[in-house]
Amino acid sequence: MANFFKLAAAASIGLLALSGCSASTGEEAAVGNSNTPKDLVNAGQVTLCIDPEYPPLEYYADGSGGDIVGFDADAGRALADYWGVKIKFEVTSFDGLMPGLQSGRCDMILGGLYTSPARLEVADAAPIMNAGPAALAAPGLAGELKSKMDLCGRKVVAQAASSNAASITAMGEECTKAGKSAPILSEYPKTSDTVLAVINGKAEVLVETNVAAAYMVTQNQGKLEMANQVFDPDTTFGVFSKKGSTLTPAIAAAFKALKDDGSLAKVATKYNLDPTILDVK
Numbered sequence: 417m418a419n420f421f422k423l424a425a426a427a428s429i430g431l432l433a434l435s436g437c438s439a440s441t442g443e444e445a446a447v448g449n450s451n452t453p454k455d456l457v458n459a460g461q462v463t464l465c466i467d468p469e470y471p472p473l474e475y476y477a478d479g480s481g482g483d484i485v486g487f488d489a490d491a492g493r494a495l496a497d498y499w500g501v502k503i504k505f506e507v508t509s510f511d512g513l514m515p516g517l518q519s520g521r522c523d524m525i526l527g528g529l530y531t532s533p534a535r536l537e538v539a540d541a542a543p544i545m546n547a548g549p550a551a552l553a554a555p556g557l558a559g560e561l562k563s564k565m566d567l568c569g570r571k572v573v574a575q576a577a578s579s580n581a582a583s584i585t586a587m588g589e590e591c592t593k594a595g596k597s598a599p600i601l602s603e604y605p606k607t608s609d610t611v612l613a614v615i616n617g618k619a620e621v622l623v624e625t626n627v628a629a630a631y632m633v634t635q636n637q638g639k640l641e642m643a644n645q646v647f648d649p650d651t652t653f654g655v656f657s658k659k660g661s662t663l664t665p666a667i668a669a670a671f672k673a674l675k676d677d678g679s680l681a682k683v684a685t686k687y688n689l690d691p692t693i694l695d696v697k
Contacts, residue, residue, distance in 0.1 A: 448460060448499070448500050448501060449499065449500035451498055451499050451500065451666075451670065452499045452500055452501060453499065453662065453663050453666035454662070455661065455662050455663055456501070456523050456663070457520055457521075457522065457523050458504075460501050460502060461501055461502040461503070461504055462492070462495065462496050462499060462501050462502070462503055462504070462523050462524075463503075463504045463505075463506050463521070463522040463523050463524075464488075464492045464503065464504070464505055464506065464522055464523070464524055464525070464526050464527075465506045465508055465512075465513050465516040465517055465521060465522035465524070465525045465527065466484065466488065466489070466492075466505045466506065466507060466508070466513075466525075466526065466527045467507070467508060467509055467510045467512075467513060467527055468484045468486075468489070468505070468507060469510070469606060469607060469608070470486070470488075470527070470528050470607065470628060471486055471628075471631055472486050472487055472627075472631060472687035472688065472689065473486045473487050473488045473489075473527070473528045473627065473628070473687075474486040474487075474488045474489050474526075474527055474528070484505050484507075486687060487683055487684060487686075487687045487689060488526045488527055488528065489505070489526075490683045490686065490687075491526060491544070491671070491674070491680060491683050492505075492526050494674050494679045494680070494683065495526075495667075495670050495671065495674065498670050498673060498674060499670065506521050506522045508521075509605060510527075510575060510576070510577060510578070510605065511576060511577035511605065513525045513527055513529065513656075514529075514535065514538070514539065514656070517539060517656060517657070517658060518538070518539075518658070523657065523663060524655055524656060524657045524663065524667060525539075525655070525656040525657075526544075526655050528625065528627070528628070528653055529541075529579075529653060529654060529656060530547060530579040530625075530651050530652070530653065530654070531543060531651060531652050531653070531654035532579045532582075532651070534582070535579075535654075535656065538659060539656045539657065539658060539659050540656065540657050540658070540659055540660070540661060540664040541654030541655060541656045541657075542654060542655045542657075542664065542667045542668035542671060542696075542697075543652040543653075543654055543695045543696060543697055544652070544653055544654060544655050544671060544680075544694065544695065544696055545627070545652060545653040545693050545694055545695055546649055546652055546653075546693045546694075546695050547625055547626065547627060547649060547651050547652055547653045548625070548626050548647055548648055548649030548650050548651055549579075549580050549583060549623050549624070549625060549626065549646075549647040550623070550624060550625065550626040550629035550630075550642055550643070550644070550646070550647060551564075551567065551621050551622070551623055551629075551642070551643040551646040551647065552611075552614065552621065552622040552623075552624060552629050552632060552633065552640050552641070552642055552643070553614065553620060553621045553622070553640070553641065553643060554614065554620075554639065554640070554641070555638065555639075555640075555641045557620060557621070558640075558641035558642065558643045559641075559643070561621070561643035561645070561646050562643075562645050562646070563645065563646060564587060564646050564647060565590070565591065565594060565596070566646065567584070567587065567599050567621055567623075567646070568587070568590075568591035568594065568596035568597060568598065568599060569591070569596055569597035569598075569599070569600075570599055570600065570620045570621055571599075571600045571602065571618070571619045571620045571621070572584050572599040572600065572601050572602070572619060572620070572621045572622075572623060573601070573602045573603070573604065573610045573613045573614065573618070573619035573621070573622050573623070574601065574602075574603055574610060574622070574623045574624070575603065575604065575605070575606075575607050575610055575624070576603040576604060576605045577603075578603075579651075580623045580624060580625070581601060581603050581623075583623070584599050584601045584623055585601060587599055602618070602619055607624065607628065607632075610622050610624070611632055611636065611640070614640065615636065615639050615640070621643075622640075623647075625653075626642075626647075626649055627653075627689070627693075629642055630642065652695050655667050655671065668696075668697070671696045672696050672697070674696075675694060675696040680694055680696065681694065
């Protein structure tokens with residue numbers, strides 16, 4: 417789990433998640449080729465669990481419905497073309513991504529998830545993009561934040577069930593040892609709500625992935641600034657599959673081929689991402 421994105425899609429995302437609805441691109445391809453893995457949930461189709469509320473990685477083109485676009489969505493389409501299969505997006509909430517994978521609702525998660533140790537205990541992951549947390553705050557405060565210890569005692573917000581929230585929680589012991597108070601963490605299911613929490617003064621600092629954070633700043637000029645010195649980009653976003661699945665090496669091989677032929681770089685550039693952040697092995 418880098419990468420300028422996660423503002424919002426709208427209440428319909430939650431409704432889709434609750435109702436178990438899925439979104440399909442309607443794009444079709446020949447059913448299989450020599451690259452096609454055998455253990456897809458549905459033959460002739462690759463199914464991606466996705467939370468389309470994270471621009472520019474994944475979001476609804478019109479803000480609340482219709483086509484799902486973004487780097488991850490288009491990378492998924494490129495993967496489907498490489499395998500010669502159809503693609504289906506299984507829409508769920510962020511905290512439902514891993515349960516969706518584990519329950520067999522989808523073949524993989526291509527959705528801005530860190531390859532954290534906790535996630536790697538229950539699933540496999542192929543690296544796709546460098547990532548790391550970033551701190552966002554009002555312009556006056558952002559310049560004062562020089563290290564993560566400057567978050568001690570402050571009201572911090574992060575997306576619920578995210579690695580960022582877990583990192584803030586883990587900071588409590590460090591702050592205590594330094595003679596400071598632990599961060600006061602609030603969590604919201606939607607990233608749009610985390611942004612509003614800072615803008616409305618309910619929180620002082622928002623911790624989000626560096627990729628999404630840059631996008632948030634562009635959408636909230638004069639209200640949010642990035643404090644670049646607080647965290648290092650020390651992890652990666654991964655494409656997750658079931659633990660021990662035969663899909664795992666097939667996913668890695670496919671994205672390696674798509675990086676080597678320039679396909680992933682084209683997708684990154686389309687969404688104003690620096691292709692050098694791609695980390696495919």
